[in-house]
Amino acid sequence: MTETIFSKIINRELPADIVYEDDQVLAFRDISPQAPVHVLVIPKLEIATANDIRPDQAELVGKMVLAAQKIALDEGIAEDGYRLVMNCNRHGCQEVFHLHLHLIGGRQLRGISAG
Numbered sequence: 001m002t003e004t005i006f007s008k009i010i011n012r013e014l015p016a017d018i019v020y021e022d023d024q025v026l027a028f029r030d031i032s033p034q035a036p037v038h039v040l041v042i043p044k045l046e047i048a049t050a051n052d053i054r055p056d057q058a059e060l061v062g063k064m065v066l067a068a069q070k071i072a073l074d075e076g077i078a079e080d081g082y083r084l085v086m087n088c089n090r091h092g093c094q095e096v097f098h099l100h101l102h103l104i105g106g107r108q109l110r111g112i113s114a115g
């Protein structure tokens, strides 16, 4: 897999506002936030897209979701709610080809649209 800017963030070659880290998962604030809280949760393992998740990596993906749950609590948005989004490839508007979960909240979000 080609190295992405997210690998550079994992390796501390690029700065990021890191809000959560454990041995397998890293989370940092999106550089172009779409809401008051906009955090990207990524695996440290290089996985390009949702298409590339293998069955034996299901626990890792679960850990990404649990990290997002914890960050939402820490950010004080858990009770009001938030959105978790994983974009895949061109039609999903994926720009960075290192798997990531967007945690978006802190305001009333619009209903999800088809386009």
Ligand code: AMP
Pocket (backbone or CB within 6 Å): 005, 014, 016, 028, 029, 030, 031, 032, 033, 040, 086, 087, 093, 094, 095, 096, 097
């Ligand atoms: P996606 O379109 O799902 O691939 O989302 C990629 C996200 O990465 C976008 O929301 C960008 O704003 C965000 N992003 C790109 N570069 C950086 C960076 N250096 N630090 C934090 N977020 C970034």
